[in-house]
Amino acid sequence: MPDESTPRFSDRLLAAIGAVGVPACVGLDPVLEQIPHAVRAAHPDPPAATYAFCLGVIDAVAGIVPAVKPQSACFERLGPPGTLVLHEVCAHASRRGLAVVLDAKRGDIGVSARHYARAAVQIGAHAITVNAYLGMETVVPYLDAGLGAFVLVRTSNPDSDAVQRARLADGRTVAEMMADHVAVLGAGHLGTAGVSDAGAVVGATKAADGPALRKRMPNTMFLVPGYGAQGGSAEDVRELFDSRGGGVLVNASRSVLYPTPPEDPDWRHAVALAAQRFTDDLRRVC
Amino acid sequence: MPDESTPRFSDRLLAAIGAVGVPACVGLDPVLEQIPHAVRAAHPDPPAATYAFCLGVIDAVAGIVPAVKPQSACFERLGPPGTLVLHEVCAHASRRGLAVVLDAKRGDIGVSARHYARAAVQIGAHAITVNAYLGMETVVPYLDAGLGAFVLVRTSNPDSDAVQRARLADGRTVAEMMADHVAVLGAGHLGTAGVSDAGAVVGATKAADGPALRKRMPNTMFLVPGYGAQGGSAEDVRELFDSRGGGVLVNASRSVLYPTPPEDPDWRHAVALAAQRFTDDLRRVC
Numbered sequence: 410m411p412d413e414s415t416p417r418f419s420d421r422l423l424a425a426i427g428a429v430g431v432p433a434c435v436g437l438d439p440v441l442e443q444i445p446h447a448v449r450a451a452h453p454d455p456p457a458a459t460y461a462f463c464l465g466v467i468d469a470v471a472g473i474v475p476a477v478k479p480q481s482a483c484f485e486r487l488g489p490p491g492t493l494v495l496h497e498v499c500a501h502a503s504r505r506g507l508a509v510v511l512d513a514k515r516g517d518i519g520v521s522a523r524h525y526a527r528a529a530v531q532i533g534a535h536a537i538t539v540n541a542y543l544g545m546e547t548v549v550p551y552l553d554a555g556l557g558a559f560v561l562v563r564t565s566n567p568d569s570d571a572v573q574r575a576r577l578a579d580g581r582t583v584a585e586m587m588a589d590h591v592a593v594l595g596a597g598h599l600g601t602a603g604v605s606d607a608g609a610v611v612g613a614t615k616a617a618d619g620p621a622l623r624k625r626m627p628n629t630m631f632l633v634p635g636y637g638a639q640g641g642s643a644e645d646v647r648e649l650f651d652s653r654g655g656g657v658l659v660n661a662s663r664s665v666l667y668p669t670p671p672e673d674p675d676w677r678h679a680v681a682l683a684a685q686r687f688t689d690d691l692r693r694v695c
Numbered sequence: 696m697p698d699e700s701t702p703r704f705s706d707r708l709l710a711a712i713g714a715v716g717v718p719a720c721v722g723l724d725p726v727l728e729q730i731p732h733a734v735r736a737a738h739p740d741p742p743a744a745t746y747a748f749c750l751g752v753i754d755a756v757a758g759i760v761p762a763v764k765p766q767s768a769c770f771e772r773l774g775p776p777g778t779l780v781l782h783e784v785c786a787h788a789s790r791r792g793l794a795v796v797l798d799a800k801r802g803d804i805g806v807s808a809r810h811y812a813r814a815a816v817q818i819g820a821h822a823i824t825v826n827a828y829l830g831m832e833t834v835v836p837y838l839d840a841g842l843g844a845f846v847l848v849r850t851s852n853p854d855s856d857a858v859q860r861a862r863l864a865d866g867r868t869v870a871e872m873m874a875d876h877v878a879v880l881g882a883g884h885l886g887t888a889g890v891s892d893a894g895a896v897v898g899a900t901k902a903a904d905g906p907a908l909r910k911r912m913p914n915t916m917f918l919v920p921g922y923g924a925q926g927g928s929a930e931d932v933r934e935l936f937d938s939r940g941g942g943v944l945v946n947a948s949r950s951v952l953y954p955t956p957p958e959d960p961d962w963r964h965a966v967a968l969a970a971q972r973f974t975d976d977l978r979r980v981c
Binding site for chain 1 (some may be wrong): 766800831857863865
């Protein structure tokens with residue numbers, strides 16, 4: 410159960426966004442082969458290299474962006490030490506004032522969902538991505554545990570169209586149906602600024618579908634992947650705004666994590682510059 | 696990449712089913728509060744208790760059922776030691792000749808999906824449950840890694856109707872659309888007996904939808920949760936058979952794991968008896 414003294418996720422996120430002035434998130438997707446050689450040389454053990462790289466990235470982007478999104482898979486592939494690294498990475502991000510969205514795309518029910526929620530809290534996440542193909546009972550345990558939950562509605566990958574753009578008999582797409590479910594659930598979990606702890610994942614590469622989804626989810630925070638390396642632009646993000654010109658948390662991963670080849674000894678500086686470019690770009694529209 | 700000398704999952708599973716003569720699977724969902732008191736007393740540390748309980752269950756059901764399905768959430772909630780326990784549990788199940796289906800309901804794309812697949816292989820799973828709301832590119836990396844993949848099509852929980860029974864403009868339900876995707880993908884991954892490594896999760900509690908789904912997935916192995924404690928019966932399972940009266944792997948969790956109160960000192964015997972009752976019941980129809 411959430412502690413009464415702990416802020417709601419939506420309030421925490423909005424405060425963090427307010428502090429830096431731009432709704433940007435850096436995805437922590439550490440892929441061993443792309444980690445700077447200087448880090449690999451100093452830390453031959455893969456979990457240690459992953460830890461050192463993520464801490465370097467967090468220190469480089471703290472104060473520039475308000476949030477990070479660790480990709481659980483990249484840590485899980487390292488076995489039990491990877492889970493430990495993920496925990497330490499989340500703790501460090503929190504210490505640096507960053508909101509932490511665990512990208513785990515979990516989706517289960519009952520006691521399993523409650524266990525996943527507890528695991529995410531223990532790991533130190535403030536929010537988690539959730540796959541609700543099993544229905545909205547999948548999402549509730551995360552909210553009950555005090556986490557924000559970003560439900561996959563319209564994802565950025567090309568192949569998602571075959572499922573999410575399928576047209577229902579009532580005229581909605583499957584994604585729009587999911588959006589309606591998120592809006593209904595979210596209405597019961599509003600923070601002090603009127604933004605819900607039940608958010609939605611809507612890809613920047615699917616901006617054409619954005620206005621219809623926003624209409625169905627007026628008070629929902631959109632986590633927006635697909636920016637940068639995947640092709641989404643600042644103009645695409647504009648299509649996803651709420652009526653106040655906000656309501657988005659835009660994520661970039663590869664373009665910020667790996668702006669230069671792994672041979673670059675000055676990679677921390679390059680990451681900070683890439684984060685600055687990302688936020689400058691976003692500020693043109695946000 | 697899968698080793699050429701490693702059998703395909705579908706062939707491994709069919710061989711295991713053939714050896715005991717019944718397509719039954721025991722779900723390993725260790726919930727600390729329900730673990731027998733004798734185990735808790737001997738192992739005060741939660742991961743150690745979980746390990747001892749799961750090994751006891753595996754030893755009790757080996758030779759009676761052909762497969763087990765560890766629920767990843769129950770291990771993840773224990774933190775890094777939980778992942779280690781999951782690894783040991785899968786290894787022990789394999790040693791006892793059981794097929795291991797990791798119930799992780801993972802769903803991601805690209806490098807993240809490949810990382811999840813690698814993590815599942817490292818853990819010692821032979822197959823994994825996959826949520827394909829992001830499209831079938833979510834499923835491919837598991838098959839490429841040599842794992843069986845059971846795609847969530849029609850899950851056993853009540854709330855799933857709101858998504859999976861939604862009617863498309865072309866007359867199919869969302870679940871039937873997912874079934875068609877599974878059938879197309881699966882056709883490229885057939886084992887020697889003509890059964891695909893791309894399977895489907897179809898709940899015993901949704902047996903009314905079974906015949907329509909089976910028609911769309913004639914060569915697909917159905918992983919069937921919801922049997923026993925959730926209300927599904929042997930008669931329900933019959934609705935899911937393929938044309939040869941097979942094609943199902945029926946799972947029971949709570950009814951086999953916790954047949955007597957946790958005070959029962961003779962819990963191993965009770966678990967073996969419950970597994971026997973489960974398989975006797977199934978044999979009436981399978």
